[in-house]
Amino acid sequence: MASWPPEQLFLLLLCLVLLAGAATPQTAPPLSVDSADRWVRPGCQSKCGNVSIPYPFGIDSGCSRPGFEINCTDDGTPYLGLGRNIELVDILLSQGLLVVDHSIAKNCDYQNGSKSDIESRINITGLPNYKFSHERNRLVAIGCDALGFISSDSENTFATGCWSYCTDVSSVPNGTCSGIGCCTAPIPMDLSDISLLATSIYNHTHTNFSPCSYAFLADERKLNFNLSSFTEYTTMETAPATLDWAIMNQTCEEAKGTDDFACVSPNSVCWNSNNGPGYLCNCSQGFHGNPYLNDSNGCSDINECSPDTSPCVKRCHNREGSYSCSCPWYMYGDGQRDGSGCRSILRILYLSLGVGLSLFFLIAIVSWLYWIYKKRKLGELKQHFFEKNGGSLRQDIRLFSSEELEAASDNYNPSRIIGEGGAGTVYRGVLPNQNAIAIKKAKISNDEAEVQQFINEVEVLSRINHRNVVKLLGCCLESQVPMLVYEFVPNGTLAHHVRGEGKRGSLPLEARLRISSEVAGALSYLHSAASTPVIHRDVKTTNILLDHNLTAKVSDFGASRMVPLDQNGLVSLVRGTFGYLDPEYFQTGEFTDKSDVYSFGVVLVELLTGKKPVAKMRAVKNLATLFIDCVNSGRLVEILEERVVDEGTPELLEAVAELAMRCLSLNSNDRPLMREVAMELEALTRWRIHPWGNVNVEEGDSLLAMVGSSSPSVLRDYVN
Structure with missing residues (x-):
């Protein structure tokens, strides 16, 4: 040397x-100068000379935490504090x-x-x-x-x-x-x-x-x-x-939860100083930035997969706070530079190429044969479901394919659900011609009775054509569960408009009377005008739909039954909804058209009161019983909805209430027929809209006498 x-x-x-x-x-x-220069509060100076000044340090007023001020001289030299004794060379945040x-x-x-x-x-x-x-x-x-x-x-x-x-x-x-x-x-x-x-x-x-x-x-x-x-x-x-x-005077445990806690950035951590009192902030593993800032310059995800710094040999997948490596299909290993990396398997592929090609052709032939087999089995399965779901019974309505309905409902997207019940789910669909439809899909079940309900609904609705009954457009019977296709009724259920959140009191009395008249007309048609009389058996406000004009559409005929003309009723297991169920049917198991009349009476009371048919919080839980008690004790106004009282005359309200009372009679023989109910409601609706119009002089005198008498029975006699 x-x-x-x-x-x-x-x-x-x-x-x-x-x-x-x-x-x-x-x-x-080292942190890049570009990134460090952005780690300041908005509007603050980021550098003094060649030294970056990240927050909590700062040069100008309001740009730093107390005690972290930096004095930057005119020649670009930074000093700690406000004096010029200690020159700053670098900040390692x-x-x-x-x-x-x-x-x-x-x-x-x-x-x-x-x-x-x-x-x-x-x-x-x-x-x-x-x-x-x-x-x-x-x-x-x-x-x-x-x-x-x-x-x-x-x-x-x-x-x-x-x-x-x-x-x-x-x-x-x-x-x-x-x-x-x-x-x-x-x-x-x-x-x-x-x-x-x-x-x-x-x-x-x-x-x-x-x-x-x-x-x-x-x-x-x-x-x-x-x-x-x-x-x-x-x-x-x-x-x-x-x-x-360090941030002085407190530990992390003492500072957390206070307004002055310095670690404000998401994905930041706090650790106590190892040189005297105080604490420091840092970004969590996999994140970088300024943990003292709660904005875009705070702790953000590190892109470990950057081409210059990627820890992976071949493929790098960046994730929030972490990353993963993988190898191409023709290589194996953990994919990391400091691990086993990615090793080629081409040598193994070359050695097994002959066997692989043979297996490929063999698998291709077997797959082709299996595809033919599955296609044939699928056709047989669709035919089986078609027969099982009632396809052989009804050939006069449109049959939709399962592919058509899947496309219309966006593969039964949950966002398309417009209703759910015990028997199935209803989806909103759009056909290629832009027509909206409602698709009722049965729940997957081995219960033949539930499938039978769908078949029954097809049977009933295919025989009915009424403006106030929801229209059946077709069905799909080739899937595991049957599906029904209806016209789309866009305005929800009557229950939603009567007592739904934000809807209570939204229907005027005129609309309530008209809707009740339309429902009564539809039930009257089912009982007496259809080719074979039909008893609905589940009349309730959730089964009454409203269109754009608030026109009523009676729906859900899964529990309905067609009654031969030579019979008054049928006996079956009790079906229906509590609160609407006919007490006589509940006791005997025999249902008649008067069972629908009782259920309609509950619907009419709901329209008058805006209350639920059954409520746990009421002293009298059953609405029908509560209504009867109020009418019998002269307290009708107390139970009626406020808007109904404001818009109706005492005579009109008493007439409608008396009609509801007769529908709710415990003895079915005391109840009116559905066509009588429909006629009375139609007349009351006309009288409500034009109390003195569209009548001749004699009728005007008669109505004047009725109103003056304040007797619902007189008004009913006029209607009938």
């Missing part, structure tokens, strides 16, 4: 230490570190007899958020007879030091600072005030040693000597030291 003059050797050693101390830390990847410049302590004995003795003092006591990093910093002494001392009078009178000694250049090792030409000593934690002193044991005036000794703070992780890397030396007056910083 070439011989170096002693003076050049020591200056060279000093340069090595200082240059290493100014290097970027190796423990975390994610590590909770600062790099600052400090003066080097120096002691020289020159041959001309002159001396130079420079002491260095650094005091950050006035900046409580900062401490000298005891993990990063070491006292460093440089020289072949160098004593370095560090002390603090304000921090419990701390003092320590080290002695560096060497004889010539050849004795100085590369890559270490172990006491030969360079020595180090640790510093304690929670230190904010230090003094540095350099001196020597021997007088260097008449020796071959370097005349100077140096002492300063340096980052231990960057102390790396390599003399062959440098061919010249330079003098330096300052050196970089590392400071810990």
Whole structure:
């Protein structure tokens, strides 16, 4: 190795230490300048000279947390706090570190007899958020007879030091600072005030040693000597030291939940400082950004799959906060650069190509035969379902294919559901001609009775053509469960308009009377005008639909039965809905057309009162019983809905109430026929709309007499 003059050797050693101390830390990847420059509050200065200033640090007023102010001079030099004592070199936000410049302590004995003795003092006591990093910093002494001392009078009178000694250049090792030409000593934690002193044991005036000794703070992780890397030396007056910083006075546990908690960004974490009191914030694993900002510059997902930094060999899949690697189909392995990577399987494929081709052709032939078999079985299954679901009974309505209905309902998208019940679900569909339809799909069940309900509904509706009965457009019988296709009635159920949320009181009395008249007319048609009389057996407000004009459409004929003309009723298991169920039918099991009359009476009472047929919170839970009690005790107005009372005359309301009372008679023989109910309601509706119009003089006199008499029975006699 070439011989170096002693003076050049020591200056060279000093340069090595200082240059290493100014290097970027190796423990975390450096942040890009572009991203760091955005980590400030809106409208705030992001840099001072070449130093990025991320929040909670800040230059201008309102741009930093208290205690983290940075003074940026006109020449672009940043200083900690508002003074100019400590120059800022770098801010390592994610590590909770600062790099600052400090003066080097120096002691020289020159041959001309002159001396130079420079002491260095650094005091950050006035900046409580900062401490000298005891993990990063070491006292460093440089020289072949160098004593370095560090002390603090304000921090419990701390003092320590080290002695560096060497004889010539050849004795100085590369890559270490172990006491030969360079020595180090640790510093304690929670230190904010230090003094540095350099001196020597021997007088260097008449020796071959370097005349100077140096002492300063340096980052231990960057102390790396390599003399062959440098061919010249330079003098330096300052050196970089590392400071810990933290949000002071509270731990994470104490600060969380307070208005002043600093970790405001989503996907951020809090950790307590390991150098005195306080806490720091950082982004969770897989995220980067500024955890002290609650905006777009806060913690956001790291794209680990960036082409320049991807940890994967072939394919990288970025996820929120993480990533995964995979290999192409022709390779195997975990796909990671630091793992098994991706290894080709082409060699194995080449060896098995012959067998593979044979298997391919064999599988292709078997698949083709299986496809033919499945197609034939599917046709047989569709025919089976067609016969099972009643296809042989009804050939006079349109038969939809299962593919047509799947396309119309967007494959039975849940967003298309417009109603659900015990027997099935109703979807809104759109045919290719843009006509809207309602598709009723039975629930998948092995219960033949439920399938029979659908078949029964087809049988009933295919024989009915009435403007107030929902129209059956067709059905699909080739699927596992039958499906019925109706005209689409867009305005929901009568129950929704009478007592639905936000709808209560929305129907005027005129509309209520008209709707009840239309429903009564439809039931009258079913009982007496259809080719074979039909008893609905489940008359209720949820089975009455309303179109755009609030015209009533009676629906859901799954429980209906056709009654031969020579019979008055049928006996079956009790079917229906509590609150609407005929008490006589409930006791005997025999249903007649008068059972529908009772259920209609409950619907009429709902229209008058706006109340549910059964309510747990009422003292009298059954609405029919409550209504009868109120009418019999002269308290009709108390149970009627407010709008009904406001819009109806006492005579009209009493007439409608009396009609409802007769429909609700416990003895079916005392109930009127449905056609009588329809006629009375039609007359009451006309009288409500035109109380004195469309009548001749004699009728006008009669009506005047009726109103004056305030007798519902008189009004009923006129109607009949």
